[in-house]
Amino acid sequence: xxxxxxxxxxxxxxxxxxxxxxxGLLMGSFFNVCIYRIxxxxxxxxxxxxxxxxxxxxxxxxxxxxxxxxxxxxxxACCGGRISIQYPLxxxxxxxxxxxxxxxxxxxxxxxxxxxxxxRDFLRFxxxxxxxxxxxxxxxxxxxxxxxxxxxxxxxxxxTPLVVWVHPDLDWKSALxxxxxxxxxxxxxxxxxxxxxxxxxxxMGDVKLLAAIGGWLGYQAIxxxxxxxxxxxxxxxxxxxxxxxxxxxxxxxxxxxFLSFAAVCYHLFGHQLADVIITF
Ligand SMILES: [Zn+2]
Numbered sequence: 182x183x184x185x186x187x188x189x190x191x192x193x194x195x196x197x198x199x200x201x202x203x204x205g206l207l208m209g210s211f212f213n214v215c216i217y218r219i220x221x222x223x224x225x226x227x228x229x230x231x232x233x234x235x236x237x238x239x240x241x242x243x244x245x246x247x248x249x250x251x252x253x254x255x256x257x258a259c260c261g262g263r264i265s266i267q268y269p270l271x272x273x274x275x276x277x278x279x280x281x282x283x284x285x286x287x288x289x290x291x292x293x294x295x296x297x298x299x300x301r302d303f304l305r306f307x308x309x310x311x312x313x314x315x316x317x318x319x320x321x322x323x324x325x326x327x328x329x330x331x332x333x334x335x336x337x338x339x340x341t342p343l344v345v346w347v348h349p350d351l352d353w354k355s356a357l358x359x360x361x362x363x364x365x366x367x368x369x370x371x372x373x374x375x376x377x378x379x380x381x382x383x384x385m386g387d388v389k390l391l392a393a394i395g396g397w398l399g400y401q402a403i404x405x406x407x408x409x410x411x412x413x414x415x416x417x418x419x420x421x422x423x424x425x426x427x428x429x430x431x432x433x434x435x436x437x438x439f440l441s442f443a444a445v446c447y448h449l450f451g452h453q454l455a456d457v458i459i460t461f
Contacts, residue, residue, distance in 0.1 A: 192284045197292070205279030206246035208314065209272030215318050216271065219333070220326045234262030246272040271321060278317065278445075282309045285449050301349045308348050309448060312397050316441035319390060323437035329386030334393050341396035351399055359395025362403050367391045387436050394444045405447050410439040 192198050217233075218224040230239045237259040243249050250269040257264055286309060288302035315337060319329050341360060345353045367388040395403050418434045446454065 192280065197289055198280050198283065201279040201283045202276045205276035206272050208279070209275030210244065210246040212275055212314065212318050212321075213268050213271050216267075216321045216325070219318075219330050220322050220328060232257050232259050232262065235260040247276075267321065267325075271317070274317065275314070278313050279310065281449055282306060282313060285309065304347055304349055308344060308397070312448070313445050316390075316394075316445060320438035320441045323386070323435040327384070327435050329384070329390050329437045331386075331389065334386065334389040337393035338389065338396055341393075344397055351397075355399035355401060356396050358400035359398065359403060360392045361395075362400045363395025364388055364392035366403060366407065384436075387440060390437055390440055394440065398444065398448055402444060402447050405451075406440060406443045409443040409446070410436065413443065414439040 214230065215224070218226075230244060231237065232239055234257055239257075239259075243253065243258050247269050250264060250266075253264070255264050255266065256262065283306065286302045286306035288299045288306050290297040290299055315333055319333050322333075323329050338360060341356050342353075345351050345356045371385070371388060391403065391407070394406060398406075414434060414436055417439070421434070
Protein backbone atom coordinates (compact mmCIF):
# COMPACT_ATOMS: atom_id res chain seq x y z
CA UNK A 182 0.00 0.00 0.00
CA UNK A 183 2.80 2.38 0.96
CA UNK A 184 4.66 1.47 -2.21
CA UNK A 185 1.59 2.31 -4.23
CA UNK A 186 1.29 5.71 -2.53
CA UNK A 187 4.94 6.44 -3.26
CA UNK A 188 4.32 5.54 -6.89
CA UNK A 189 1.22 7.74 -7.03
CA UNK A 190 2.89 10.80 -5.57
CA UNK A 191 4.79 11.86 -8.73
CA UNK A 192 1.52 11.62 -10.68
CA UNK A 193 -0.26 13.95 -8.28
CA UNK A 194 2.60 16.44 -8.42
CA UNK A 195 3.15 16.51 -12.17
CA UNK A 196 1.33 19.27 -14.11
CA UNK A 197 1.34 16.91 -17.09
CA UNK A 198 -1.10 14.64 -15.24
CA UNK A 199 -3.61 17.48 -15.06
CA UNK A 200 -3.15 18.26 -18.76
CA UNK A 201 -3.91 14.62 -19.59
CA UNK A 202 -6.83 14.68 -17.14
CA UNK A 203 -8.39 17.65 -18.98
CA UNK A 204 -7.67 16.04 -22.33
CA GLY A 205 -9.35 12.86 -21.09
CA LEU A 206 -12.40 14.78 -19.84
CA LEU A 207 -12.78 16.40 -23.27
CA MET A 208 -12.38 13.08 -25.06
CA GLY A 209 -14.86 11.52 -22.61
CA SER A 210 -17.38 14.11 -23.75
CA PHE A 211 -16.82 12.95 -27.33
CA PHE A 212 -17.09 9.29 -26.22
CA ASN A 213 -20.54 10.12 -24.76
CA VAL A 214 -21.56 11.26 -28.23
CA CYS A 215 -20.24 7.96 -29.68
CA ILE A 216 -22.02 5.92 -26.98
CA TYR A 217 -25.31 7.69 -27.72
CA ARG A 218 -25.10 7.75 -31.50
CA ILE A 219 -23.35 4.54 -32.65
CA UNK A 220 -25.99 2.04 -31.42
CA UNK A 221 -28.77 4.28 -32.75
CA UNK A 222 -27.09 4.50 -36.16
CA UNK A 223 -27.08 8.32 -36.19
CA UNK A 224 -23.36 8.94 -35.79
CA UNK A 225 -23.04 11.11 -38.90
CA UNK A 226 -26.50 12.68 -38.83
CA UNK A 227 -26.38 15.88 -36.79
CA UNK A 228 -23.38 18.05 -36.35
CA UNK A 229 -24.19 19.67 -33.00
CA UNK A 230 -25.32 18.16 -29.72
CA UNK A 231 -29.04 18.51 -29.04
CA UNK A 232 -31.01 17.92 -25.85
CA UNK A 233 -32.34 14.32 -25.88
CA UNK A 234 -35.58 15.53 -24.24
CA UNK A 235 -36.66 18.57 -26.27
CA UNK A 236 -34.27 18.68 -29.23
CA UNK A 237 -32.99 22.19 -28.50
CA UNK A 238 -29.34 22.77 -29.40
CA UNK A 239 -27.04 22.70 -26.37
CA UNK A 240 -24.76 25.76 -26.17
CA UNK A 241 -21.11 24.83 -25.71
CA UNK A 242 -20.92 26.41 -22.24
CA UNK A 243 -23.55 23.89 -21.09
CA UNK A 244 -21.44 21.13 -22.58
CA UNK A 245 -18.28 21.53 -20.50
CA UNK A 246 -17.24 18.03 -19.37
CA UNK A 247 -18.11 17.13 -15.76
CA UNK A 248 -18.54 20.78 -14.62
CA UNK A 249 -21.74 21.48 -16.59
CA UNK A 250 -23.43 18.42 -15.17
CA UNK A 251 -22.47 19.45 -11.61
CA UNK A 252 -23.52 23.10 -12.03
CA UNK A 253 -26.78 22.22 -13.77
CA UNK A 254 -27.33 19.54 -11.07
CA UNK A 255 -28.05 16.84 -13.63
CA UNK A 256 -30.87 18.77 -15.33
CA UNK A 257 -31.02 20.12 -18.88
CA ALA A 258 -30.94 23.94 -18.92
CA CYS A 259 -33.48 24.12 -21.74
CA CYS A 260 -36.35 22.01 -20.42
CA GLY A 261 -35.29 20.67 -17.03
CA GLY A 262 -35.19 17.07 -18.27
CA ARG A 263 -32.94 14.74 -16.32
CA ILE A 264 -29.44 14.17 -17.69
CA SER A 265 -28.10 10.73 -16.85
CA ILE A 266 -25.17 10.47 -14.44
CA GLN A 267 -23.63 8.24 -17.10
CA TYR A 268 -22.38 11.36 -18.93
CA PRO A 269 -20.16 12.78 -16.15
CA LEU A 270 -19.12 9.25 -15.13
CA UNK A 271 -17.86 8.43 -18.64
CA UNK A 272 -16.02 11.77 -18.75
CA UNK A 273 -14.42 11.20 -15.35
CA UNK A 274 -13.49 7.62 -16.20
CA UNK A 275 -11.85 8.75 -19.46
CA UNK A 276 -9.95 11.51 -17.65
CA UNK A 277 -8.60 9.12 -15.02
CA UNK A 278 -7.81 6.53 -17.69
CA UNK A 279 -5.71 9.06 -19.64
CA UNK A 280 -3.73 9.92 -16.48
CA UNK A 281 -3.20 6.23 -15.67
CA UNK A 282 -2.00 5.47 -19.19
CA UNK A 283 0.44 8.37 -19.05
CA UNK A 284 1.64 7.16 -15.64
CA UNK A 285 2.24 3.73 -17.17
CA UNK A 286 3.98 5.07 -20.30
CA UNK A 287 5.51 8.46 -19.37
CA UNK A 288 6.77 9.40 -22.82
CA UNK A 289 7.57 13.06 -22.02
CA UNK A 290 11.22 13.16 -20.92
CA UNK A 291 11.35 16.93 -20.48
CA UNK A 292 9.11 19.80 -21.43
CA UNK A 293 10.61 22.86 -19.77
CA UNK A 294 11.71 25.08 -22.61
CA UNK A 295 12.20 22.28 -25.06
CA UNK A 296 10.14 19.18 -25.52
CA UNK A 297 11.85 15.78 -25.50
CA UNK A 298 9.86 12.58 -25.83
CA UNK A 299 10.69 8.88 -25.77
CA UNK A 300 9.34 7.63 -29.14
CA ARG A 301 8.91 4.03 -27.97
CA ASP A 302 6.95 5.02 -24.88
CA PHE A 303 4.92 7.43 -27.00
CA LEU A 304 3.86 4.55 -29.27
CA ARG A 305 2.97 2.42 -26.22
CA PHE A 306 1.01 5.38 -24.83
CA UNK A 307 -0.91 5.97 -28.09
CA UNK A 308 -1.63 2.25 -28.45
CA UNK A 309 -2.99 1.99 -24.89
CA UNK A 310 -5.00 5.18 -25.32
CA UNK A 311 -6.82 3.92 -28.42
CA UNK A 312 -7.22 0.41 -27.00
CA UNK A 313 -8.66 1.51 -23.64
CA UNK A 314 -10.87 4.18 -25.24
CA UNK A 315 -12.54 1.77 -27.68
CA UNK A 316 -13.04 -0.76 -24.87
CA UNK A 317 -14.62 1.90 -22.65
CA UNK A 318 -17.05 2.90 -25.41
CA UNK A 319 -17.88 -0.77 -26.12
CA UNK A 320 -18.50 -1.43 -22.40
CA UNK A 321 -20.97 1.39 -21.88
CA UNK A 322 -22.84 0.52 -25.10
CA UNK A 323 -22.94 -3.13 -24.00
CA UNK A 324 -24.28 -2.15 -20.54
CA UNK A 325 -27.02 -0.07 -22.12
CA UNK A 326 -27.99 -2.05 -25.22
CA UNK A 327 -26.51 -5.56 -24.68
CA UNK A 328 -24.59 -5.29 -27.94
CA UNK A 329 -20.99 -4.63 -28.90
CA UNK A 330 -21.19 -2.84 -32.26
CA UNK A 331 -19.30 -4.45 -35.13
CA UNK A 332 -18.26 -0.97 -36.27
CA UNK A 333 -16.00 -0.89 -33.19
CA UNK A 334 -14.79 -4.48 -32.75
CA UNK A 335 -14.19 -5.42 -36.40
CA UNK A 336 -11.97 -2.42 -37.29
CA UNK A 337 -9.93 -3.22 -34.15
CA UNK A 338 -9.31 -6.75 -35.42
CA UNK A 339 -8.59 -5.42 -38.92
CA UNK A 340 -6.07 -2.91 -37.54
CA THR A 341 -4.04 -5.63 -35.81
CA PRO A 342 -1.30 -5.69 -38.53
CA LEU A 343 -0.87 -1.92 -38.18
CA VAL A 344 -0.65 -2.28 -34.37
CA VAL A 345 2.01 -4.97 -34.73
CA TRP A 346 3.90 -2.75 -37.16
CA VAL A 347 4.02 0.34 -34.91
CA HIS A 348 4.08 -1.21 -31.42
CA PRO A 349 7.60 -1.73 -30.06
CA ASP A 350 6.80 -4.85 -27.97
CA LEU A 351 4.15 -6.74 -29.91
CA ASP A 352 5.27 -9.34 -32.43
CA TRP A 353 3.08 -10.64 -35.23
CA LYS A 354 3.08 -14.22 -33.95
CA SER A 355 1.55 -13.42 -30.55
CA ALA A 356 -0.89 -10.96 -32.16
CA LEU A 357 -2.05 -13.46 -34.78
CA UNK A 358 -2.30 -16.18 -32.16
CA UNK A 359 -4.21 -13.70 -29.98
CA UNK A 360 -6.86 -13.10 -32.63
CA UNK A 361 -7.23 -16.82 -33.32
CA UNK A 362 -7.17 -17.86 -29.65
CA UNK A 363 -9.38 -14.96 -28.54
CA UNK A 364 -11.96 -15.62 -31.20
CA UNK A 365 -11.59 -19.40 -31.01
CA UNK A 366 -11.69 -19.95 -27.24
CA UNK A 367 -14.77 -17.84 -26.88
CA UNK A 368 -16.45 -19.38 -29.84
CA UNK A 369 -15.90 -22.77 -28.18
CA UNK A 370 -17.29 -21.53 -24.84
CA UNK A 371 -20.34 -20.06 -26.60
CA UNK A 372 -20.86 -23.31 -28.45
CA UNK A 373 -20.54 -25.54 -25.34
CA UNK A 374 -22.91 -23.22 -23.48
CA UNK A 375 -25.38 -23.55 -26.31
CA UNK A 376 -25.11 -27.35 -26.24
CA UNK A 377 -25.71 -27.47 -22.48
CA UNK A 378 -28.37 -24.80 -22.05
CA UNK A 379 -29.88 -24.88 -25.55
CA UNK A 380 -29.82 -21.11 -25.71
CA UNK A 381 -27.33 -18.48 -26.68
CA UNK A 382 -25.51 -17.36 -23.53
CA UNK A 383 -22.62 -15.43 -24.94
CA UNK A 384 -23.05 -13.06 -27.79
CA MET A 385 -20.88 -13.11 -30.87
CA GLY A 386 -20.06 -9.52 -29.90
CA ASP A 387 -18.01 -10.87 -26.97
CA VAL A 388 -16.17 -13.25 -29.29
CA LYS A 389 -15.17 -10.43 -31.65
CA LEU A 390 -14.16 -8.24 -28.71
CA LEU A 391 -11.91 -10.95 -27.30
CA ALA A 392 -10.36 -11.52 -30.72
CA ALA A 393 -9.61 -7.78 -30.85
CA ILE A 394 -8.09 -7.91 -27.33
CA GLY A 395 -5.93 -10.86 -28.39
CA GLY A 396 -4.75 -9.00 -31.48
CA TRP A 397 -3.89 -5.79 -29.65
CA LEU A 398 -2.28 -7.32 -26.54
CA GLY A 399 -1.05 -10.68 -27.80
CA TYR A 400 -2.28 -14.19 -26.95
CA GLN A 401 -0.68 -14.00 -23.50
CA ALA A 402 -3.49 -11.67 -22.42
CA ILE A 403 -6.37 -13.99 -23.32
CA UNK A 404 -6.44 -16.51 -20.47
CA UNK A 405 -5.85 -13.94 -17.72
CA UNK A 406 -8.50 -11.65 -19.20
CA UNK A 407 -11.13 -14.39 -19.49
CA UNK A 408 -10.26 -15.72 -16.01
CA UNK A 409 -10.62 -12.41 -14.19
CA UNK A 410 -13.59 -11.29 -16.30
CA UNK A 411 -15.44 -14.50 -15.37
CA UNK A 412 -14.67 -14.11 -11.65
CA UNK A 413 -15.66 -10.44 -11.65
CA UNK A 414 -18.74 -11.14 -13.74
CA UNK A 415 -19.85 -13.93 -11.36
CA UNK A 416 -19.34 -11.78 -8.25
CA UNK A 417 -21.21 -8.83 -9.73
CA UNK A 418 -23.90 -11.06 -11.24
CA UNK A 419 -24.61 -12.88 -7.94
CA UNK A 420 -24.60 -9.58 -6.02
CA UNK A 421 -27.08 -8.05 -8.46
CA UNK A 422 -29.37 -11.09 -8.10
CA UNK A 423 -29.14 -10.98 -4.29
CA UNK A 424 -29.70 -7.23 -4.04
CA UNK A 425 -32.43 -6.68 -6.61
CA UNK A 426 -34.17 -10.08 -6.28
CA UNK A 427 -35.86 -9.15 -9.54
CA UNK A 428 -33.36 -10.98 -11.69
CA UNK A 429 -32.97 -14.73 -11.75
CA UNK A 430 -30.27 -17.05 -13.04
CA UNK A 431 -31.53 -16.65 -16.58
CA UNK A 432 -31.09 -12.88 -16.65
CA UNK A 433 -28.37 -11.94 -19.07
CA UNK A 434 -25.54 -9.82 -17.78
CA UNK A 435 -23.45 -8.12 -20.46
CA UNK A 436 -19.98 -9.66 -20.42
CA UNK A 437 -18.25 -7.01 -22.52
CA UNK A 438 -17.63 -4.58 -19.62
CA PHE A 439 -15.95 -7.33 -17.56
CA LEU A 440 -13.79 -8.46 -20.46
CA SER A 441 -12.80 -4.85 -21.14
CA PHE A 442 -12.07 -4.07 -17.49
CA ALA A 443 -9.96 -7.21 -17.09
CA ALA A 444 -8.05 -6.54 -20.33
CA VAL A 445 -7.30 -2.92 -19.39
CA CYS A 446 -6.16 -3.98 -15.89
CA TYR A 447 -3.98 -6.69 -17.40
CA HIS A 448 -2.39 -4.24 -19.78
CA LEU A 449 -1.85 -1.38 -17.31
CA PHE A 450 -1.30 -3.22 -14.02
CA GLY A 451 -0.33 -6.72 -15.16
CA HIS A 452 3.05 -6.69 -13.46
CA GLN A 453 1.79 -5.06 -10.26
CA LEU A 454 -1.09 -7.53 -10.01
CA ALA A 455 1.28 -10.44 -10.53
CA ASP A 456 3.49 -9.06 -7.72
CA VAL A 457 0.51 -8.76 -5.36
CA ILE A 458 -0.57 -12.34 -6.07
CA ILE A 459 2.98 -13.63 -5.55
CA THR A 460 3.35 -11.79 -2.20
CA PHE A 461 0.11 -13.42 -1.02
ZN1 LIG B 1 -34.19 20.12 -23.32
